[in-house]
Amino acid sequence: MSSIISVRDLSKTYASGFQALKSIDLDIRRGEIFALLGPNGAGKTTLISIVCGIVNPSEGAVMVDGHDIVTDYRAARAMIGLVPQELTTDAFETVWATVSFSRGLFGKKKNPAHIAKVLKDLSLLDKKDDMIRTLSGGMKRRVLIAKALSHEPRILFLDEPTAGVDVELRKDMWDIVRSLRASGVTIILTTHYIEEAEEMADRIGIINNGEIILVEDKAELMRKLGQKQLKLELKKKLDAVPGELAAHRLTLNGDGSELIYTYDTQGERTGITALLDDLNRTGIGFRDLHTTQSSLEDIFVGLVRQGK
Amino acid sequence: MNLRAVNAIYTFEMARTGRTLMQSIVSPVLSTSLYFVVFGAAIGSRITEIEGVSYGSFIVPGLIMMMLLTQSVANASFGIYFPRFTGTIYELLSAPVSFYEIVLGYVGAAATKSIVLGLIILATSGLFVPLQIAHPAWMLAFLVLTAVTFSLLGFIIGIWADGFEKLQIVPLLVITPLTFLGGSFYSISVLPPLWQTVTLFNPVVYLISGFRWAFFEIADVSVAVSLGMTMLFLVTCLATVWWIFRTGYRLKN
Ligand SMILES: Nc1ncnc2c1ncn2[C@@H]1O[C@H](COP(=O)(O)OP(=O)(O)OP(=O)(O)O)[C@@H](O)[C@H]1O
Ligand SMILES: [Mg+2]
Numbered sequence: 001m002s003s004i005i006s007v008r009d010l011s012k013t014y015a016s017g018f019q020a021l022k023s024i025d026l027d028i029r030r031g032e033i034f035a036l037l038g039p040n041g042a043g044k045t046t047l048i049s050i051v052c053g054i055v056n057p058s059e060g061a062v063m064v065d066g067h068d069i070v071t072d073y074r075a076a077r078a079m080i081g082l083v084p085q086e087l088t089t090d091a092f093e094t095v096w097a098t099v100s101f102s103r104g105l106f107g108k109k110k111n112p113a114h115i116a117k118v119l120k121d122l123s124l125l126d127k128k129d130d131m132i133r134t135l136s137g138g139m140k141r142r143v144l145i146a147k148a149l150s151h152e153p154r155i156l157f158l159d160e161p162t163a164g165v166d167v168e169l170r171k172d173m174w175d176i177v178r179s180l181r182a183s184g185v186t187i188i189l190t191t192h193y194i195e196e197a198e199e200m201a202d203r204i205g206i207i208n209n210g211e212i213i214l215v216e217d218k219a220e221l222m223r224k225l226g227q228k229q230l231k232l233e234l235k236k237k238l239d240a241v242p243g244e245l246a247a248h249r250l251t252l253n254g255d256g257s258e259l260i261y262t263y264d265t266q267g268e269r270t271g272i273t274a275l276l277d278d279l280n281r282t283g284i285g286f287r288d289l290h291t292t293q294s295s296l297e298d299i300f301v302g303l304v305r306q307g308k
Numbered sequence: 309m310n311l312r313a314v315n316a317i318y319t320f321e322m323a324r325t326g327r328t329l330m331q332s333i334v335s336p337v338l339s340t341s342l343y344f345v346v347f348g349a350a351i352g353s354r355i356t357e358i359e360g361v362s363y364g365s366f367i368v369p370g371l372i373m374m375m376l377l378t379q380s381v382a383n384a385s386f387g388i389y390f391p392r393f394t395g396t397i398y399e400l401l402s403a404p405v406s407f408y409e410i411v412l413g414y415v416g417a418a419a420t421k422s423i424v425l426g427l428i429i430l431a432t433s434g435l436f437v438p439l440q441i442a443h444p445a446w447m448l449a450f451l452v453l454t455a456v457t458f459s460l461l462g463f464i465i466g467i468w469a470d471g472f473e474k475l476q477i478v479p480l481l482v483i484t485p486l487t488f489l490g491g492s493f494y495s496i497s498v499l500p501p502l503w504q505t506v507t508l509f510n511p512v513v514y515l516i517s518g519f520r521w522a523f524f525e526i527a528d529v530s531v532a533v534s535l536g537m538t539m540l541f542l543v544t545c546l547a548t549v550w551w552i553f554r555t556g557y558r559l560k561n
Binding site for chain 1: 310312313315316317319320323324327391394395396398399400401402403404405406556560561
């Protein structure tokens with residue numbers, strides 16, 4: 001069995017009657033970095049909260065490494081570390097106390113060396129005796145990460161870990177995430193920064209209106225849905241796309257100085273050779289050409305729009 | 309059983325008390341001393357003794373009970389309400405702990421604190437009035453039972469409350485009146501017969517009566533009844549907590 005988390009037919013209807021999750025099926029592979037993308041209110045936090053035991057599911061089942069999250073919650077939860085979306089910390093505790101508390105709560109033997117290492121990795125060691133309320137927002141975020149890592153989880157949930165975080169912490173965090181992954185920890189993250197998913201994730205899931213609309217290897221996704229554009233900088237401006245080139249479905253940019261050709265990287269043929277031949281024939285000269293690839297963001301926005 | 313988790317919660321709660329030593333210990337001791345000055349010295353000079361016990365000594369068990377009840381409820385309710393309020397409860401809910409372990413940690417800490425406080429007040433009383441304790445073991449037993457029971461009640465209130473007002477309303481509108489009317493400062497035998505009967509519906513009467521018996525061997529109701537009623541209340545609280553956790557009432561969406 002290669003999946004470490006398996007979600008089956010999971011639905012959630014809140015007491016208000018609002019259905020936040022609609023029959024979700026999802027498998028997370030052991031050791032991967034999985035990015036869950038979706039617009040605000042899509043159900044990301046709800047899904048994570050159910051897996052972690054904070055919200056009761058309405059229907060369906062979740063298994064964590066073979067342990068049912070309801071009937072065998074101890075074994076399931078002991079494996080999971082959670083960094084919540086909201087900055088919720090004990091204002092009057094010291095950093096050291098709150099992180100040690102988390103370790104105890106998860107039933108792990110005291111291990112000051114481990115706590116010290118976690119704090120050091122997060123550049124929190126010199127703040128260890130400070131009261132949490134005296135820390136900045138970014139520092140509090142670090143504390144939450146330290147709490148989640150204090151008990152050496154095998155699965156780490158990061159719910160929008162980089163919201164309101166500076167470049168430095170983001171870099172620190174991704175370094176930690178990479179080294180955790182290298183040690184075999186499975187990581188599930190949600191983010192609104194699509195570049196992050198693009199940069200970090202092995203697989204990407206897109207959730208919208210409580211439904212998973214797509215799960216795909218990142219590379220595959222990029223390949224499958226990625227469209228490239230070939231832009232030709234013309235020597236002479238054009239008023240319209242010449243009739244001889246109509247078959248290529250070209251567009252002209254605003255001032256007529258560039259011809260733009262859009263093609264699928266997935267297609268057998270790109271059609272570029274034929275286009276260039278035809279250009280030659282019509283005698284339209286170009287100064288330069290370059291290609292651009294649509295980012296995950298374009299793909300994402302496209303998919304979510306389609307869903308609406 | 310995740311004993312490390314129970315220990316973590318217990319230690320965390322006790323540390324919180326340590327940080328607020330002033331309001332946790334000093335203020336109850338101060339207010340008890342004020343009661344002694346007002347009731348013991350001022351009123352006590354008029355009422356000489358009740359059933360062979362000087363009035364100052366007579367009110368000691370009632371005063372301790374009063375502090376025990378209010379402090380147990382206040383501590384335990386705040387202890388669990390605060391993480392709900394700030395949102396840090398997420399960690400408790402996502403941890404591999406059973407609800408019984410959570411209760412053990414929170415209620416254990418709140419009860420410990422009240423017991424220590426009760427003993428401090430007992431010692432303080434010794435400075436004002438002569439004290440005798442006929443049955444120290446029973447005295448302790450009632451102390452512990454009451455502290456645990458009312459810490460459980462506080463825990464329930466802390467889960468039920470959805471605002472700081474509700475957190476204070478029960479101690480203010482229920483616990484304090486019941487304690488005052490439950491014979492903290494008088495023997496219910498001084499009441500007219502009708503009111504005596506009404507008073508018997510007040511559970512605090514049984515607590516105070518049993519506790520006082522452990523000191524002076526005088527009681528409004530028999531010790532066995534006191535003990536039985538205390539246990540009944542304890543079991544009721546336990547059952548309520550069990551129901552809360554079974555249903556996830558106010559804890560989980
Ligand atoms: N306790 C609740 N009661 C009722 N509805 C809720 C509750 N919590 C969340 N919802 C609703 O469920 C939906 C999904 O919320 P959720 O927090 O899972 O979204 P999300 O994908 O994490 O969004 P975001 O990107 O903003 O964090 C939202 O429409 C939200 O309003
Ligand atoms: Mg969210």
